[in-house]
Amino acid sequence: MTVCVLHAAAEMFPLLKTGGLADVVGALPPAQSQLGTHARVVLPGFPAVLAGLDDLQPVADLGAAFGASNVRLERGVLQPHGVVVYAVRADQFYDRPGNPYLDAAHRSYADNDRRFALLGWAAARIATGADPAWKPHIVHAHDWHAGLAPAYLRAFERGGAARVASVMTVHNLAYQGVFPASEFGALQLPGDFYAVDGVEFYGHVSFLKAGLYYADRITTVSPTYSREIQTQAHGAGLHGLLQTRTHDITGILNGVDYSIWSPSVDESIAAKYTASKPSAKSKCKTALQERMGLTRDDDALLFGVVSRLTEQKGLDLLLSAVPDIVQRGGQLVVLGTGDPALETGMKNAAAAHPGAVAIELGFDETLSHSIIAGSDVVMVPSRFEPCGLTQLYALAYGSPPLVHRVGGLADTVVDSSLENLADDLATGFVFDTFDRPGIVGAIRRAFALKARRTDWKAVVKRAMNQNFSWESAALAYADVYQGLMSR
Numbered sequence: 001m002t003v004c005v006l007h008a009a010a011e012m013f014p015l016l017k018t019g020g021l022a023d024v025v026g027a028l029p030p031a032q033s034q035l036g037t038h039a040r041v042v043l044p045g046f047p048a049v050l051a052g053l054d055d056l057q058p059v060a061d062l063g064a065a066f067g068a069s070n071v072r073l074e075r076g077v078l079q080p081h082g083v084v085v086y087a088v089r090a091d092q093f094y095d096r097p098g099n100p101y102l103d104a105a106h107r108s109y110a111d112n113d114r115r116f117a118l119l120g121w122a123a124a125r126i127a128t129g130a131d132p133a134w135k136p137h138i139v140h141a142h143d144w145h146a147g148l149a150p151a152y153l154r155a156f157e158r159g160g161a162a163r164v165a166s167v168m169t170v171h172n173l174a175y176q177g178v179f180p181a182s183e184f185g186a187l188q189l190p191g192d193f194y195a196v197d198g199v200e201f202y203g204h205v206s207f208l209k210a211g212l213y214y215a216d217r218i219t220t221v222s223p224t225y226s227r228e229i230q231t232q233a234h235g236a237g238l239h240g241l242l243q244t245r246t247h248d249i250t251g252i253l254n255g256v257d258y259s260i261w262s263p264s265v266d267e268s269i270a271a272k273y274t275a276s277k278p279s280a281k282s283k284c285k286t287a288l289q290e291r292m293g294l295t296r297d298d299d300a301l302l303f304g305v306v307s308r309l310t311e312q313k314g315l316d317l318l319l320s321a322v323p324d325i326v327q328r329g330g331q332l333v334v335l336g337t338g339d340p341a342l343e344t345g346m347k348n349a350a351a352a353h354p355g356a357v358a359i360e361l362g363f364d365e366t367l368s369h370s371i372i373a374g375s376d377v378v379m380v381p382s383r384f385e386p387c388g389l390t391q392l393y394a395l396a397y398g399s400p401p402l403v404h405r406v407g408g409l410a411d412t413v414v415d416s417s418l419e420n421l422a423d424d425l426a427t428g429f430v431f432d433t434f435d436r437p438g439i440v441g442a443i444r445r446a447f448a449l450k451a452r453r454t455d456w457k458a459v460v461k462r463a464m465n466q467n468f469s470w471e472s473a474a475l476a477y478a479d480v481y482q483g484l485m486s487r
């Protein structure tokens, strides 16, 4: 029997993206459809979502909900893969340009609870027949934005609807969608759902906790992170609940969409190259140095960062190591946006080291490809990292990643230690302790390896030959779904 799944999420590449969640929601459904799972997606009807869908058609009138008077469901198609996407139309919630969560002053919208309750509710409505032409067997909710979907499914079941199974995927436990308890009344859930065994979280409402409690299965985006989140140190207050659900939790590593992230096909980089003919990579480096105002020098080891500038990403630690990079003749280029203190820190580093350190503040898809291709080493020194995609892109582009040994970074990068070089395993640089000596040691290993031409080339080639396909991830999700179908 063909399994039909509805993904509920806030972002989907290329329609709307603030981070890796969008890349996953863009790539997983087509990979699933290739393997015979029918996957559709429901998104809030943000302007960029509506603008990017073909053949948008009305599906259903959902009436008034959460204070929005006229909620409608529309269905469109996202090319090139032909993924069917539902857009929830509630213009008073979603007709806001730019970042889906924050206003122009970078503050969370005051009505985010109702905006994203509507997403989860609409997913549950589709699952219980709102589209007469299609119904999923499984609702697959991504992150807190869709965390209430499993709760609404249970609520509708109580009202007589048929049972629909659900999966909750945690892309990042640090964002939980926590709101004041006084907002619970606006959520249209049965009163007894406000309980420890329910959506209540230390006297508040937590959308992510709701998903973790009510979903039939939980997945997260790497095996190591799936274990980390069950510990007090990394469980962000939810480790207790996660421990009770340990048998329902699976860690499934994200993949790479190699039709977008491959130096042999990438139209946005200065020159294409492959693992067997990597020489044109140096043209990408020169172009990047010119673009960013760095000294044009093929011998300078160029470190690149493409990242949200948040506490998670460990860029404060990187800032402390900038002198170590520059003193050794290296260069650093950073593309990112976020925390004002980190933005200022980066700007100061660039001002202190003109020609050697350059920063571009903002979100720029094309430049992100140029940095991944043009850097010698891509840095991801995160404090924690559920999966991480930039290190996977860096591997594909032969830019050995330098990472902290946590979460998905630990699962995907092998350090260039002498043992790993001898065993033909090394693909990058991994440090164990999140402190200056840790990161500086890895930076020194990168310089040392670069000086050993043959070993450097071997690591670059091995990195490029790694394969993190969406097919393997889609097969692993299919297993999770099968477990639910056979219940």
Ligand code: ADP
Residues within 6 Å of the ligand: 018, 019, 020, 021, 023, 306, 307, 308, 335, 336, 337, 362, 363, 364, 365, 368, 387, 388, 389, 390, 391
């Ligand atoms: P996270 O989802 O935690 O931000 P990931 O590594 O999983 O981290 O995914 C980040 C995604 O967002 C990658 O596709 C990366 O290239 C992209 N990205 C992050 N910051 C920027 C930026 N400033 N400009 C363009 N792309 C960015």
Ligand code: GLC
Residues within 6 Å of the ligand: 019, 020, 021, 024, 171, 172, 221, 254, 385, 386, 387, 388, 389, 408
């Ligand atoms: C989150 C995580 C990141 C992960 C991405 C996609 O934003 O921070 O590690 O790769 O989601 O799953």
